[in-house]
Amino acid sequence: MNHKLRQNVEWTHYQGGHCESAGVSSLVTNYGLDLSEPMAFGVSNSIMFIYFPFVKVWGMPLISYRMMPRSIINGVQKNLGIRFFTRTYKDQDAAMQELDDLLDRGKPVGLQVSASFLAYFCPDFNMPFNAHTTIIYGREGDEYLVSDPIFEYTTRVTRDQVRKARFALGQNAPRGYCFYPEYFPETIDYRKAIRKAIKKSVTMMLQPMMPWVGIRAINTMARRIEKLNGSPDTKYVKNYLGNIMTFQEEVGTGGGGFRFIYAAFLKEASQLLGMPELLEASRKMVAVGDLWRQAALGCAKAFREKAGSIDTIQIAAAFRECAKAEKDVYLTLKKIRWK
Amino acid sequence: MKVNEVPQDGKRTMRTRMVHYAVDDNGEFVKVGSDGWEPGYRALINLREDFDARAEDAKERVKCGQTSPLEYFMHRAYMELPTLAQMTGLSQRKVKKHFDPRAFEKLDDATLQKYATVLLVDLATIKDFKKGLL
Numbered sequence: 001m002n003h004k005l006r007q008n009v010e011w012t013h014y015q016g017g018h019c020e021s022a023g024v025s026s027l028v029t030n031y032g033l034d035l036s037e038p039m040a041f042g043v044s045n046s047i048m049f050i051y052f053p054f055v056k057v058w059g060m061p062l063i064s065y066r067m068m069p070r071s072i073i074n075g076v077q078k079n080l081g082i083r084f085f086t087r088t089y090k091d092q093d094a095a096m097q098e099l100d101d102l103l104d105r106g107k108p109v110g111l112q113v114s115a116s117f118l119a120y121f122c123p124d125f126n127m128p129f130n131a132h133t134t135i136i137y138g139r140e141g142d143e144y145l146v147s148d149p150i151f152e153y154t155t156r157v158t159r160d161q162v163r164k165a166r167f168a169l170g171q172n173a174p175r176g177y178c179f180y181p182e183y184f185p186e187t188i189d190y191r192k193a194i195r196k197a198i199k200k201s202v203t204m205m206l207q208p209m210m211p212w213v214g215i216r217a218i219n220t221m222a223r224r225i226e227k228l229n230g231s232p233d234t235k236y237v238k239n240y241l242g243n244i245m246t247f248q249e250e251v252g253t254g255g256g257g258f259r260f261i262y263a264a265f266l267k268e269a270s271q272l273l274g275m276p277e278l279l280e281a282s283r284k285m286v287a288v289g290d291l292w293r294q295a296a297l298g299c300a301k302a303f304r305e306k307a308g309s310i311d312t313i314q315i316a317a318a319f320r321e322c323a324k325a326e327k328d329v330y331l332t333l334k335k336i337r338w339k
Numbered sequence: 340m341k342v343n344e345v346p347q348d349g350k351r352t353m354r355t356r357m358v359h360y361a362v363d364d365n366g367e368f369v370k371v372g373s374d375g376w377e378p379g380y381r382a383l384i385n386l387r388e389d390f391d392a393r394a395e396d397a398k399e400r401v402k403c404g405q406t407s408p409l410e411y412f413m414h415r416a417y418m419e420l421p422t423l424a425q426m427t428g429l430s431q432r433k434v435k436k437h438f439d440p441r442a443f444e445k446l447d448d449a450t451l452q453k454y455a456t457v458l459l460v461d462l463a464t465i466k467d468f469k470k471g472l473l
Contacts, residue, residue: 015358015370016358017357017358017359017360017368017370022358038360038368056419056421056422058386058417058419059419094413120354121353121354122352122353122354126389127386128416128417128418128422132365146446150353150355150357150358151353151354151355152355152356154400169425169426169457170422170425170426171422171425185445238385239385239386239389241382242382242383242385242386243382243386245378245379245382246382246383246386248377256340257359257360260340260359260360260361260368261360263360263368264360264368267368286340286362289340290340293340296378296379297378298383299378300378300379300381300382303378303381303382
C-alpha cells in the first residue's frame with residue numbers, strides 16, 4: 001500500500017456521525033488515504049466515559065462519552081503515523097491570513113470552532129459550545145465554503161463568523177486551532193495500531209483509580225441519580241436528567257451514538273485483521289448502545305412526569321445496566337490473544 | 340440499533356439530518372439519516388427556557404435596582420457565573436461584585452467592553468439597558 005499525499009485536493013463531501021472523527025476521516029480521505037470514520041474514532045482510542053461533577057457545562061456536571069476534543073487528531077497521528085500540521089494562534093489576523101494562503105494553495109483545512117457563531121449551524125440554540133470541528137475547503141471573495149462533517153450538504157459562512165468562531169473564549173477555547181494532513185506513511189501496520197488502541201481503551205475504561213473516569217464514572221453517575229430520588233426540587237432533577245439526555249443523544253452524537261461507532265470500528269477491524277473475536281465484541285457493543293438509548297428513554301419518561309416527585313431508582317438501574325454490559329465488552333476485548 | 344429504529348420524529352435541533360450508525364438485516368453497519376429525536380429536542384428546549392426564565396427574573400430585579408444589567412445579559416447568553424468569569428478573565432468574586440448596581444455604575448469602559456465582547460452585545464446596549472426599562 002502506497003499512500004500519496006494529494007497536492008491539489010478536489011473536495012468530496014462526506015457526512016459522518018460525529019464532528020471530529022468525521023472531520024479527520026473526511027480530510028484524510030480527501031487528501032488520498034482511505035480512512036473511515038469508525039476507524040478514525042477507534043484507532044485513536046477515543047471511546048470513553050467521563051463524569052466530572054466539579055466542571056460545569058451550562059450549569060450542569062460535565063458528562064462526556066469520548067476523550068477530550070483534539071484527541072482524535074492526536075490519536076490518529078500517534079497510532080497510524082499520519083502527521084498533521086496543527087497550530088494555534090495568538091494573532092487573529094495571522095490566523096486568518098494563513099487560512100487564506102492554505103486555501104489558495106488548494107489545501108482544505110480543518111478548524112476547531114465555537115458552534116454558536118456559525119449562522120448555518122443551529123440558529124435556535126445559540127449556546128456556547130467550543131469544541132466543534134468543521135472543514136473549510138475553499139473560498140470565494142469574502143465567503144468560505146464549508147463542508148461541515150455532520151451536515152448533509154456543504155454551505156457557506158462569512159469571514160467575520162469564521163474569525164469569531166475560531167477565537168471564541170471560555171472552556172476549550174479553540175485559539176484558532178487548525179489542522180490538515182501533512183505526511184502519510186508508506187505503509188500502515190493496522191494490526192499494531194488497532195491492538196494498541198484497543199488495549200489503551202480497555203485500560204482507560206476499566207481503570208480502578210478514579211471514580212470519574214471509565215466504567216466507575218457510569219456507576220458514580222448512577223449513584224448520584226439515585227440520591228435524587230424523591231427530591232422535592234423537581235425542577236433541578238428534571239434539569240439534571242435533561243442534561244444527561246442532551247449530552248447523550250442530542251449534542252454531538254452522544255453516548256449511544258459513540259457506542260455504535262465503536263461497534264462499527266470493531267467490525268471493520270475484525271474484517272481487516274481476520275479476527276472473529278472482535279466481531280463478537282462488536283455485536284456486544286451494539287447491544288450496549290441500545291441499552292444507552294433505553295436509559296435515555298427512561299430519562300425522557302421522567303422528564304414528562306408531572307407528579308410532585310420523580311422516581312429515579314429505575315433510571316439509575318438502567319445506567320448501572322449499561323455499565324455492566326459495557327464492562328463485559330471490555331473484558332471480552334481484554335481476553336483477546338494478539339499473536 | 341436497527342435501521343428502522345433510528346429516530347425520525349421530525350424535531351431537529353440542527354438544520355440537517357444527523358447520521359446514525361445502524362445495523363441492517365445482514366448485520367452490516369450503515370449510515371442512516373435521522374430526522375431528530377423528540378425527547379432530546381424537548382430537553383434542549385427546556386434548558387433554553389430555563390435560562391430565559393432566569394433572564395426575565397434578572398430583568399425584574401434590574402428594574403428594582405437589585406442587580407445590574409450584566410446578570411440579565413449573562414443569562415441571555417446562556418452562561419453561568421463561572422463561565423462568564425472564565426471568559427472575561429476576571430475572578431468570580433469580581434464578576435459577582437459587578438452584579439451590584441452601585442459597583443456597576445462605577446465600572447470603566449474598558450471592563451464593560453470586555454463584558455460586551457463576551458456577551459455579544461454592544462457597549463451602549465448594556466449601559467442604556469436600565470434606562471430603557473424605566
